[in-house]
Amino acid sequence: MLEPVSTRVLPPLQIGPITVGTPVVLAPMAGVTNRAFRTLCREAGRATGFDPGLYVAEMVTSRALVERNVEALRIVTFGEDESPRSAQVYGVDPATVGAAVRIIASEDRADHVDLNFGCPVPKVTRKGGGSALPWKKQLFTDIVRAAVDAAEPYGVPVTVKMRKGIDDDHLTYLDAGRTAESLGVAAVALHARTAAEHYSGTADWTAIARLKEAVTTVPVLGNGDVWAAEDALRMVRETGADGVVVGRGCQGRPWLFADLAAAFNGSDQRVRPGLREVAETIYRHGELMIDYYDGDESKGMRDLRKHMAWYLKGYAVGGETRRALAMVSTLVELREHLDALDLTLGYPGADAEGPRGRAGSPKKPHLPYGWLDSRELDAEFEAKLREAELSVSGG
Numbered sequence: 001m002l003e004p005v006s007t008r009v010l011p012p013l014q015i016g017p018i019t020v021g022t023p024v025v026l027a028p029m030a031g032v033t034n035r036a037f038r039t040l041c042r043e044a045g046r047a048t049g050f051d052p053g054l055y056v057a058e059m060v061t062s063r064a065l066v067e068r069n070v071e072a073l074r075i076v077t078f079g080e081d082e083s084p085r086s087a088q089v090y091g092v093d094p095a096t097v098g099a100a101v102r103i104i105a106s107e108d109r110a111d112h113v114d115l116n117f118g119c120p121v122p123k124v125t126r127k128g129g130g131s132a133l134p135w136k137k138q139l140f141t142d143i144v145r146a147a148v149d150a151a152e153p154y155g156v157p158v159t160v161k162m163r164k165g166i167d168d169d170h171l172t173y174l175d176a177g178r179t180a181e182s183l184g185v186a187a188v189a190l191h192a193r194t195a196a197e198h199y200s201g202t203a204d205w206t207a208i209a210r211l212k213e214a215v216t217t218v219p220v221l222g223n224g225d226v227w228a229a230e231d232a233l234r235m236v237r238e239t240g241a242d243g244v245v246v247g248r249g250c251q252g253r254p255w256l257f258a259d260l261a262a263a264f265n266g267s268d269q270r271v272r273p274g275l276r277e278v279a280e281t282i283y284r285h286g287e288l289m290i291d292y293y294d295g296d297e298s299k300g301m302r303d304l305r306k307h308m309a310w311y312l313k314g315y316a317v318g319g320e321t322r323r324a325l326a327m328v329s330t331l332v333e334l335r336e337h338l339d340a341l342d343l344t345l346g347y348p349g350a351d352a353e354g355p356r357g358r359a360g361s362p363k364k365p366h367l368p369y370g371w372l373d374s375r376e377l378d379a380e381f382e383a384k385l386r387e388a389e390l391s392v393s394g395g
């Protein structure tokens with residue numbers, strides 16, 4: 001338990017009616033930020049005694065939600081004590097996005113809805129979705145308006161998460177940010193990379209500062225390359241952002257939310273877990289995963305596997321044990337492998353810190369033919385756009 005102190009670095013974040021005491025947001029990450037992982041992040045934040053942040057679920061595609069697909073509905077399930085409940089919707093068709101947001105708001109499935117305009121995955125952008133979408137101004141407007149209109153009667157705030165644009169010659173974030181603000185969104189978040197950059201290089205925090213100058217009536221959140229609490233403090237100092245959104249930095253390190261809570265409340269206390277604590281977190285993650293999949297142990301363990309390398313980054317654990325953990329299929333097996341670790345190992349320092357997760361190199365965005373020729377939507381693209389909602393994974 002850290003000592004709560006009252007020196008806030010920033011005021012609480014106000015997202016419509018929701019007050020987020022510590023202005024830190026767990027970024028939506030498909031395949032990562034399900035109820036199980038969010039629980040670990042929230043528990044870590046809460047253990048500090050400081051106010052909690054906001055923890056966003058993985059994106060759900062609007063089409064799948066409207067069709068009441070079982071896995072889509074599972075994505076928008078929250079812990080009993082999870083408050084506020086934050087969902088993210090992806091979509092390319094205004095009517096479908098509106099219908100999905102209406103389901104969430106009218107059925108009281110979440111307290112906040114974020115819209116995903118940041119996905120750079122080729123199968124999405126190829127059809128004009130995700131980070132390609134704000135380029136088409138009217139379509140962007142129609143989607144945001146549909147979402148805000150659907151949520152408004154229920155008092156559910158809508159926010160927008162986007163990238164800088166398609167590439168350096170086709171930036172969209174400033175006009176998209178202003179448009180979203182004028183349509184009544186409660187905040188805008190910027191992952192300060194273009195689609196072309198994917199996850200390569202370093203995020204351009206100067207763009208966050210520019211967005212903060214352009215969007216003046218709702219909070220602006222900065223996102224990209226926060227690997228430690230100190231990065232988050234530097235981001236708000238350098239950009240004037242009203243809060244930070246943290247993605248890859250917490251993969252395998254849910255306790256980063258304790259560091260962030262401490263840092264934003266003026267404390268320099270940081271969590272530096274030894275291997276025993278890491279092993280306990282992995283096991284708890286396993287239990288929570290099984291619960292998330294309604295007791296299906298095999299599904300839960302399969303989903304846990306991808307987290308192993310992140311959890312063990314920097315810790316002296318042999319290749320064979322790592323491989324065994326990454327193939328685990330029951331809780332009993334998980335316990336055996338964890339017990340076989342040298343649990344006396346302490347925190348490895350820098351080796352466990354710094355960048356982690358997706359990186360890679362820049363990629364020329366895959367876009368519909370002629371997409372960049374005009375910022376207006378060609379009628380013939382509309383049908384293709386709707387297809388972009390099908391079988392989409394996050395990013």
Ligand SMILES: Cc1cc2nc3c(=O)[nH]c(=O)nc-3n(C[C@H](O)[C@H](O)[C@H](O)COP(=O)(O)O)c2cc1C
Pocket residue numbers: 027028029030031032058059088116117118119161191223224225226245246247248249357358394395
């Ligand atoms: C595995 C993975 C899945 C992601 N899924 C989503 C998603 O569902 N919705 C979204 O808006 N962004 C998604 N992102 C992007 C993150 O929310 C975030 O914007 C990005 O990782 C940059 O922040 P970071 O540098 O803190 O990781 C994903 C990123 C990763 C690495």
